[in-house]
Amino acid sequence: MTFSPLLRVMRIIPALPRSLVGRVFTVFSLTLLLSMGTGLGLFYRYQFLQHIEETQDTALTLVEVATQTIEDSVVIGDYDTVKRTLGKMLFQSPFKRAEFIDVGGGTIRVDAPRVTRALAPRWLTARIAAKLYDVNRIANVGGKDYGVVRLQFDEEKLAAQVWSLVLETAGVAFVVFVASLVLMRTLVRRWLDNLGRLRSFEHDVAAGRVTAEAALLADAPTEIQEAIRAVNRSAASLRDQFGQRIDSLMNSLMQHKSAMDQAAIVCEADAAGAITGVNDLFVTSSGFTRPDVVGQRLADVGRPAGARLPWQPSDRVWNGEVVIAGRHGRRHWYRTIVPMFAAPGTVERYICIDIDITERKEFERTIVENAQRQTLIAELGRKALAANGLDDLFADAADAAARGLGAACAALFETGPDGMRVRAGAGRLAQSTGLQLAGPHGDAHVAAHGTDAALRPWFAPLAALHGIDTGIDTAIVCGERTFGLLGVYAARPRRFGADDANFLHGVANIVATAVERQEARNRLTYLAQYDPLTSLPNRRRLAHSLEDAIAAAARAQGRAAVMFIDLDRFKNVNDMLGHGIGDQLLVQAAKRLSACARADDVVARLGGDEFALVLPALDDDGIAAGIGARVIEALAQPFYLAGQQLFVSASVGIATYPENGRDAETLLKNADTAMYGAKNGGRNNYQFYVAEMHENATQRLQTETQLRQALERGEFLLHYQPKLDLATGTISGFEALLRWNHPQRGLVPPLEFIAILEDTGLILPVGEWVIGEVCRQLKAWQAQGMAVRPVAINLSARQLQQADLAGAVERIVARAGVDPALLEFELTESMLMANPEAAVEILARIKALGMRLSVDDFGTGYSSLAYLKRFPLDALKIDRTFVRDLPDDPDDAAITKAVIRLAHSLSLKVVAEGVENVDQLRELEQYGCDQIQGYYVSRPVPAQACEALLAGTAMA
Ligand SMILES: Nc1nc2c(ncn2[C@@H]2O[C@H](COP(=O)(O)OP(=O)(O)OP(=O)(O)O)[C@@H](O)[C@H]2O)c(=O)[nH]1
Numbered sequence: 009m010t011f012s013p014l015l016r017v018m019r020i021i022p023a024l025p026r027s028l029v030g031r032v033f034t035v036f037s038l039t040l041l042l043s044m045g046t047g048l049g050l051f052y053r054y055q056f057l058q059h060i061e062e063t064q065d066t067a068l069t070l071v072e073v074a075t076q077t078i079e080d081s082v083v084i085g086d087y088d089t090v091k092r093t094l095g096k097m098l099f100q101s102p103f104k105r106a107e108f109i110d111v112g113g114g115t116i117r118v119d120a121p122r123v124t125r126a127l128a129p130r131w132l133t134a135r136i137a138a139k140l141y142d143v144n145r146i147a148n149v150g151g152k153d154y155g156v157v158r159l160q161f162d163e164e165k166l167a168a169q170v171w172s173l174v175l176e177t178a179g180v181a182f183v184v185f186v187a188s189l190v191l192m193r194t195l196v197r198r199w200l201d202n203l204g205r206l207r208s209f210e211h212d213v214a215a216g217r218v219t220a221e222a223a224l225l226a227d228a229p230t231e232i233q234e235a236i237r238a239v240n241r242s243a244a245s246l247r248d249q250f251g252q253r254i255d256s257l258m259n260s261l262m263q264h265k266s267a268m269d270q271a272a273i274v275c276e277a278d279a280a281g282a283i284t285g286v287n288d289l290f291v292t293s294s295g296f297t298r299p300d301v302v303g304q305r306l307a308d309v310g311r312p313a314g315a316r317l318p319w320q321p322s323d324r325v326w327n328g329e330v331v332i333a334g335r336h337g338r339r340h341w342y343r344t345i346v347p348m349f350a351a352p353g354t355v356e357r358y359i360c361i362d363i364d365i366t367e368r369k370e371f372e373r374t375i376v377e378n379a380q381r382q383t384l385i386a387e388l389g390r391k392a393l394a395a396n397g398l399d400d401l402f403a404d405a406a407d408a409a410a411r412g413l414g415a416a417c418a419a420l421f422e423t424g425p426d427g428m429r430v431r432a433g434a435g436r437l438a439q440s441t442g443l444q445l446a447g448p449h450g451d452a453h454v455a456a457h458g459t460d461a462a463l464r465p466w467f468a469p470l471a472a473l474h475g476i477d478t479g480i481d482t483a484i485v486c487g488e489r490t491f492g493l494l495g496v497y498a499a500r501p502r503r504f505g506a507d508d509a510n511f512l513h514g515v516a517n518i519v520a521t522a523v524e525r526q527e528a529r530n531r532l533t534y535l536a537q538y539d540p541l542t543s544l545p546n547r548r549r550l551a552h553s554l555e556d557a558i559a560a561a562a563r564a565q566g567r568a569a570v571m572f573i574d575l576d577r578f579k580n581v582n583d584m585l586g587h588g589i590g591d592q593l594l595v596q597a598a599k600r601l602s603a604c605a606r607a608d609d610v611v612a613r614l615g616g617d618e619f620a621l622v623l624p625a626l627d628d629d630g631i632a633a634g635i636g637a638r639v640i641e642a643l644a645q646p647f648y649l650a651g652q653q654l655f656v657s658a659s660v661g662i663a664t665y666p667e668n669g670r671d672a673e674t675l676l677k678n679a680d681t682a683m684y685g686a687k688n689g690g691r692n693n694y695q696f697y698v699a700e701m702h703e704n705a706t707q708r709l710q711t712e713t714q715l716r717q718a719l720e721r722g723e724f725l726l727h728y729q730p731k732l733d734l735a736t737g738t739i740s741g742f743e744a745l746l747r748w749n750h751p752q753r754g755l756v757p758p759l760e761f762i763a764i765l766e767d768t769g770l771i772l773p774v775g776e777w778v779i780g781e782v783c784r785q786l787k788a789w790q791a792q793g794m795a796v797r798p799v800a801i802n803l804s805a806r807q808l809q810q811a812d813l814a815g816a817v818e819r820i821v822a823r824a825g826v827d828p829a830l831l832e833f834e835l836t837e838s839m840l841m842a843n844p845e846a847a848v849e850i851l852a853r854i855k856a857l858g859m860r861l862s863v864d865d866f867g868t869g870y871s872s873l874a875y876l877k878r879f880p881l882d883a884l885k886i887d888r889t890f891v892r893d894l895p896d897d898p899d900d901a902a903i904t905k906a907v908i909r910l911a912h913s914l915s916l917k918v919v920a921e922g923v924e925n926v927d928q929l930r931e932l933e934q935y936g937c938d939q940i941q942g943y944y945v946s947r948p949v950p951a952q953a954c955e956a957l958l959a960g961t962a963m964a
Pocket residue numbers: 541574575576577578579580582586587588589590591594615616617687767
């Protein structure tokens with residue numbers, strides 16, 4: 009074992025008491041005990057050895073004295089004296105036995121009386137016994153030994169004496185030891201009491217007495233004084249530091265509190281959950297006053313949202329949404345209640361922090377609501393696209409409107425002439441579908457309704473019946489017209505917002521679109537069978553009617569007919585008065601046709617100015633002829649349009665079943681052909697179909713085709729008819745007349761192709777060719793050195809309507825390099841009067857180019873003298889019909905004279921057409937006519953013959 013004693017001591021240290029007093033006391037006691045023990049031990053040892061030595065010496069002295077005393081007695085054998093002397097030696101001696109052993113072996117023995125003594129420990133007795141030895145002294149008298157005196161120590165007595173000494177000194181030492189300890193403990197306690205005062209200093213600090221100082225006793229040891237002063241100094245220093253820190257913390261705390269008061273709604277409740285105070289934001293946000301809420305249970309101010317249980321005082325933090333029914337309405341707060349502990353497990357109060365999330369909740373609610381509404385709108389839109397009828401869609405729309413606004417009921421009303429009709433209802437109004445409300449009608453009454461307006465007066469009966477308090481509605485607007493209303497109604501007072509109105513508007517728009525689509529579909533169906541302008545059946549429907557009529561006639565073995573009606577020269581109406589007037593005329597013509605028809609007849613518009621009449625159950629042709637005549641008569645009556653009187657005749661073709669065809673298509677085609685026959689027959693008449701007509705029509709088609717190529721092929725040519733000046737007897741000019749030199753047929757009469765040129769519009773390019781050709785001819789004549797005369801060119805009505813007639817004329821004449829004064833244009837009276845204002849303008853432009861102008865066929869139309877004056881004319885041509893019977897017909901003579909006078913009064917030259925004999929010439933000469941034209945002067949001749957004509961008249 010290698011433990012050193014020091015280590016052993018060190019191991020004892022942890023076993024020492026924990027308190028300083030205990031430790032000091034223990035160490036002091038041990039030290040004192042050790043030093044006293046050591047001192048006493050050394051003292052005892054010394055005393056013990058001293059005592060043994062002294063006792064031994066005393067015994068030797070005693071035995072010496074006793075031996076001397078008894079030597080005489082021994083010599084004499086006075087043994088009593090010996091005995092007495094031995095006895096005396098034992099009195100109060102440390103011996104227990106004294107003996108005199110004579111040389112003969114006799115022994116005188118005296119034992120000390122046995123006294124009861126305090127017992128000493130055996131070891132002490134043994135130890136003393138080991139140290140002392142018996143004392144022997146030879147009694148020698150005179151050199152003779154008489155015996156030996158022996159003393160035996162009483163070791164017990166000696167041990168008792170020593171032990172008694174030990175006990176006495178140990179007792180004294182113990183008393184001193186105890187007294188020392190008491191004194192030491194008292195003093196150490198007193199001194200350490202100063203440290204104990206630190207605890208009360210600590211309590212003071214803990215109790216918030218931050219200025220407290222640890223007190224000191226006057227006699228406190230220097231070290232403790234130093235230590236406590238150091239503590240006080242540290243405390244003061246810490247106080248200073250913490251004071252500043254606390255100030256800054258307090259400041260920061262106040263700022264935090266202020267910020268918290270600004271940002272959050274805060275209230276405090278006591279441990280029982282009763283509100284003890286609220287901040288300003290609480291008051292402003294909830295609308296409650298402090299007296300309203302202070303003292304209330306916190307659990308009663310704000311109901312937890314959802315199915316959560318109300319807050320109960322607890323030592324746990326509580327979070328959750330609450331709804332406050334405050335003075336400003338329902339508010340949503342996010343609440344956190346934090347318990348404040350006075351001691352662990354003991355709640356002192358609660359801090360409740362609320363964040364107002366009303367806007368966020370409202371926003372969330374709006375988003376959810378809008379999403380739901382979008383879904384409803386999308387769903388309704390999908391249904392609207394798929395819907396075949398409107399009734400189901402109306403019901404879906406009312407349902408969607410009520411659901412979208414979370415209302416008790418909704419209804420969709422249609423405005424009608426008698427008021428409002430419930431087309432569909434949802435909720436309480438579902439049963440009201442079909443109900444007619446005697447209310448207003450028309451757009452003005454169903455204009456958009458405000459969000460919080462009162463119920464409409466006409467809705468009052470339904471409101472009363474179903475307990476409806478308030479509502480919102482919006483108009484269902486289809487294009488320009490209001491179809492009806494979509495209304496949503498609530499049983500309790502409610503304010504509808506702009507979002508509600510927008511949603512309702514969205515639903516109404518879908519309904520409006522569906523209604524428009526349905527109407528468009530209906531219209532398409534209608535348009536597939538009816539003519540939108542006149543509302544008459546169209547070509548397709550006519551075909552069905554005709555097929556039905558044919559089938560019925562076939563069954564009855566009877567007859568039927570179809571009439572093809574085409575207005576004459578309708579194009580002119582359009583061109584001159586505009587399409588709008590043309591339309592009006594078509595509408596009126598349709599009405600007139602319908603008036604002509606019998607009950608079972610079907611009047612249809614085939615397109616353009618073409619109409620048809622199906623005549624079923626036709627007994628004989630006379631009926632068809634009668635209706636044809638009625639139609640001609642009806643359409644020949646003047647039309648009054650745009651403040652003027654218009655005359656439009658019609659050409660009618662009739663085809664009958666079964667003679668002219670057994671199917672609808674053939675019959676209609678043949679009626680068309682018959683109509684062309686009527687056109688060719690001078691228009692304004694009706695004709696029954698005959699087989700030749702088909703050939704005529706084919707012929708006309710052929711001619712039309714050939715005419716289209718005639719210009720390119722150079723088949724047109726001009727003949728010139730001279731005009732004779734009656735005053736000079738010379739040729740004053742020519743009229744250029746168009747001729748068609750057909751490769752097979754030779755020269756085709758103008759009557760056979762001019763009309764076709766006009767009908768087909770070919771007259772425009774051909775007309776320009778005529779002007780160019782006249783210019784070319786004039787130049788050729790001039791080149792030949794001929795004294796050229798002005799040449800008149802006929803303008804057709806189509807040319808007059810040409811966009812830039814004057815411009816075209818100017819370009820052609822300029823290109824040819826002809827003197828414009830050599831050109832004259834003839835226009836018919838009816839052409840000028842069809843649109844006199846336009847004619848005035850065109851004529852003025854041509855006149856400005858330096859060309860002459862004259863009116864052809866004067867007297868056959870209806871000239872207005874006022875216009876005649878405004879036209880920049882040079883001459884009038886009296887129509888041949890007035891000249892033909894001169895001089896015999898007095899009426900013609902009178903008219904001719906009047907025309908000549910009129911012309912002269914307007915400073916116009918007069919040319920009489922169709923003069924065929926000298927009588928007519930003389931008569932006209934008498935009337936003062938300026939020029940004549942006709943066979944009497946010359947037939948129209950080719951250009952090369954003109955020179956001879958000029959030479960001839962010059963000679964005459
Ligand atoms: N105002 C109006 N005009 C139409 C309509 N449809 C076609 N037209 C015109 O009607 C005219 C029909 O002309 P046509 O029948 O070919 O010729 P027209 O002038 O009547 O002469 P004829 O039939 O030969 O006597 C054309 O000018 C078309 O442009 C319509 O709906 N309204």
